[in-house]
Amino acid sequence: xxxxxxxxxxxxxxxxxxxxxxxxxxxxxxxxxxxxxxxxxxxxxxxxxxxxxxxxxxxxxxxxxxxxxxxxxxxxxxxxxxxxxxxxxxxxxxxxxxxxxxxxxxxxxxxxxxxxxxxxxxxxxxxxxxxxxxxxxxxxxxxxxxxxxxxxxxxxxxxxxxxxxxxxxxxxxxxxxxxxxxxxxxxxxxxxxxxxxxxxxxxxxxxxxxxxxxxxxxxxxxxxxxxxxxxxxxxxxxxxxxxxxxxxxxxxxxxxxxxxxxxxxxxxxxxxxxxxxxxxxxxxxxxxxxxxxxxxxxxxxxxxxxxxxxxxxxxxxxxxxxxxxxxxxxxxxxxxxxxxxxxxxxxxxxxxxxxxxxxxxxxxxxxxxxxxxxxxxxxxxxxxxxxxxxxxxxxxxxxxxxx
Amino acid sequence: xxxxxxxxxxxxxxxxxxxxxxxxxxxxxxxxxxxxxxxxxxxxxxxxxxxxxxxxxxxxxxxxxxxxxxxxxxxxxxxxxxxxxxxxxxxxxxxxxxxxxxxxxxxxxxxxxxxxxxxxxxxxxxxxxxxxxxxxxxxxxxxxxxxxxxxxxxxxxxxxxxxxxxxxxxxxxxxxxxxxxxxxxxxxxxxxxxxxxxxxxxxxxxxxxxxxxxxxxxxxxxxxxxxxxxxxxxxxxxxxxxxxxxxxxxxxxxxxxxxxxxxxxxxxxxxxxxxxxxxxxxxxxxxxxxxxxxxxxxxxxxxxxxxxxxxxxxxxxxxxxxxxxxxxxxxxxxxxxxxxxxxxxxxxxxxxxxxxxxxxxxxxxxxxxxxx
Numbered sequence: 152x153x154x155x156x157x158x159x160x161x162x163x164x165x166x167x168x169x170x171x172x173x174x175x176x177x178x179x180x181x182x183x184x185x186x187x188x189x190x191x192x193x194x195x196x197x198x199x200x201x202x203x204x205x206x207x208x209x210x211x212x213x214x215x216x217x218x219x220x221x222x223x224x225x226x227x228x229x230x231x232x233x234x235x236x237x238x239x240x241x242x243x244x245x246x247x248x249x250x251x252x253x254x255x256x257x258x259x260x261x262x263x264x265x266x267x268x269x270x271x272x273x274x275x276x277x278x279x280x281x282x283x284x285x286x287x288x289x290x291x292x293x294x295x296x297x298x299x300x301x302x303x304x305x306x307x308x309x310x311x312x313x314x315x316x317x318x319x320x321x322x323x324x325x326x327x328x329x330x331x332x333x334x335x336x337x338x339x340x341x342x343x344x345x346x347x348x349x350x351x352x353x354x355x356x357x358x359x360x361x362x363x364x365x366x367x368x369x370x371x372x373x374x375x376x377x378x379x380x381x382x383x384x385x386x387x388x389x390x391x392x393x394x395x396x397x398x399x400x401x402x403x404x405x406x407x408x409x410x411x412x413x414x415x416x417x418x419x420x421x422x423x424x425x426x427x428x429x430x431x432x433x434x435x436x437x438x439x440x441x442x443x444x445x446x447x448x449x450x451x452x453x454x455x456x457x458x459x460x461x462x463x464x465x466x467x468x469x470x471x472x473x474x475x476x477x478x479x480x481x482x483x484x485x486x487x488x489x490x491x492x493x494x495x496x497x498x499x500x501x502x503x504x505x506x507x508x509x510x511x512x513x514x515x516x517x518x519x520x521x522x523x524x525x526x527x528x529x530x531x532x533x534x535x536x537x538x539x540x541x542x543x544x545x546x547x548x549x550x551x552x553x554x
Numbered sequence: 555x556x557x558x559x560x561x562x563x564x565x566x567x568x569x570x571x572x573x574x575x576x577x578x579x580x581x582x583x584x585x586x587x588x589x590x591x592x593x594x595x596x597x598x599x600x601x602x603x604x605x606x607x608x609x610x611x612x613x614x615x616x617x618x619x620x621x622x623x624x625x626x627x628x629x630x631x632x633x634x635x636x637x638x639x640x641x642x643x644x645x646x647x648x649x650x651x652x653x654x655x656x657x658x659x660x661x662x663x664x665x666x667x668x669x670x671x672x673x674x675x676x677x678x679x680x681x682x683x684x685x686x687x688x689x690x691x692x693x694x695x696x697x698x699x700x701x702x703x704x705x706x707x708x709x710x711x712x713x714x715x716x717x718x719x720x721x722x723x724x725x726x727x728x729x730x731x732x733x734x735x736x737x738x739x740x741x742x743x744x745x746x747x748x749x750x751x752x753x754x755x756x757x758x759x760x761x762x763x764x765x766x767x768x769x770x771x772x773x774x775x776x777x778x779x780x781x782x783x784x785x786x787x788x789x790x791x792x793x794x795x796x797x798x799x800x801x802x803x804x805x806x807x808x809x810x811x812x813x814x815x816x817x818x819x820x821x822x823x824x825x826x827x828x829x830x831x832x833x834x835x836x837x838x839x840x841x842x843x844x845x846x847x848x849x850x851x852x853x854x855x856x857x858x859x860x861x862x863x864x865x866x867x868x869x870x871x872x873x874x875x876x877x878x879x880x881x882x883x884x885x886x887x888x889x890x891x892x893x894x895x896x897x898x899x900x901x902x903x904x905x906x907x908x909x910x911x912x913x914x915x916x917x918x919x920x921x922x923x924x925x926x
Contacts, residue, residue, distance in 0.1 A: 242579055245645040306578065307586040307610075308644060422582065422913040483594045483643045548610070549586060 203445015238412015259474025290320035304551025361410025560698035563788030567694030582912030652722030652796025698755025
């Protein structure tokens, strides 16, 4: 006995599960499940979401709660990196060369917005809630698009158009959200002028911030020698600063980062940025974002809200499909590829999570109502959309050889 | 009648095929887009015949038959216009050049047709490494015997075509030190290189039938020779050229081929025998490696000199024929290229300036779009 007491340097039993260990275990689980998914020809992303959902069931574990605040920061940074990377794949000049794409983008977003909004009114939701839900549902999730396209090394028309439509849709939807917020404010307190100035500030300010970040990235790249991943790391630093500034200035992180990516591409006359690849970091970002998405979903609300959620998804899918088909031919896409593009547009944006949370922070009751429908729809889509998207890319013959 | 009847065609008529790169605007890498491009182009009446090639990243266009190079150049300009309108709509870039400077061949997908799948099966990694882009020039021949005469006669001038068209110094992301690295990719195939020394069409038919009998080839398409007869068209086909960076250079190369053929047919400057081929591979290598700075051994006079000197001397001999055919301005543009730098030299200079291969691809696409 005495000899055992001498071993006081040993930790006490049971072992203390600190947040770091939790993070490691979760990451490990996600990667293992991801490999299993890829053997089953499913996208790895689905496995990451599933890991998150599993995590959400063990929310009672107190150690996991301590993870959440830091998880938030990591989630937001990871999401920012994904948005920047997606932005880099967007060429706004394409809209000039092929204006039918702008028509496609506006139509599919507006139709989805109107269809979902009308449906929510039918379900007797208050108008402000209908608008918020419709705005969140009208866009296509940039993270899923980027994740699956990278995972399957996709290249081609459907891939390029998905990235473009998803980025544009995200911008519209966040402008509408900004307006809706301001509107709700004015209904309750603020004067009308604020209701007009707020969205303008939100949109133009975010683009300006994105433009400055893009400029900074390019200036840095011009001075930093390639090699040792110094260039992408410098870009990551600027992305982090950009996120922080967007927060401080009350601007949209999504629009800022998308435009940081888009404009860094357009300002880059010498094509310095083209070889930029965040590599491992961007893979890690995708894993973190999808685990977090899964963890923040609220599957316990599924039974209460499944009907409006399924209705929302159906209305949205039809509206988006219609928007794509209307302009498929003039925009130079075969009907076959148009149907694959419609399937590809199914993923919902995980950014909805952040909006649900910030809504809940300002108006708790509205936030809870929003969460029920939106998060249930998101739960369904996060699980079903990635395989659907991968199917669409495979059928479009745009995936890489080795997947 | 055998399958290898040589169709009659107007002597010295011209036609050109160009294999072009389909490149992504975002990163300058090859991208998939041939299917959509072809579908868009098919919607409108247009000049030129557009076809899929081995991979989704390649599109082939062929012109109709022309008597003179100026008309051929006009058609190629129209072809360029059609192609640019369609590619702009799809956000794709079109580029000349014999090889993509940094594509990774393992990522290429084979175009979905039985023949291409069969080639992929047979040649393995060679089939995908064969993502190289060439210009083929057809010159009309009155009959098969004359086609064989031109085939062997042209072999003397093969190094000129290599150096004039060379536009693939970069391959798989490295400077290969070659002016045309594309030729090395082609040389790996068992039926590449030179045609056997048969002078009569009847002998060639015999040779072809025996090869077919062995199962070595199924059709003429399986011969990847530098110069081969094309009996369906009634032409001799020069296949050695890299796709140049501009339609103007492509036109000038065709004009040069036409002028050399006229010179050969009218002056019959040398006898066709095996001696012509004694230095063939040496000259071919020198031209691909060093361009106009390479050495050339004249198989007829046995004189050893620089390729550039030999080319300039040839231009002088061709001058009266060029005047007859109306190709003098085209040949002058080639003389300038030989003196001031070919496409390969332009590519090296451009890369040295920006230090970025994606930027080089971008500049190549600009060349293709804007050259006058």
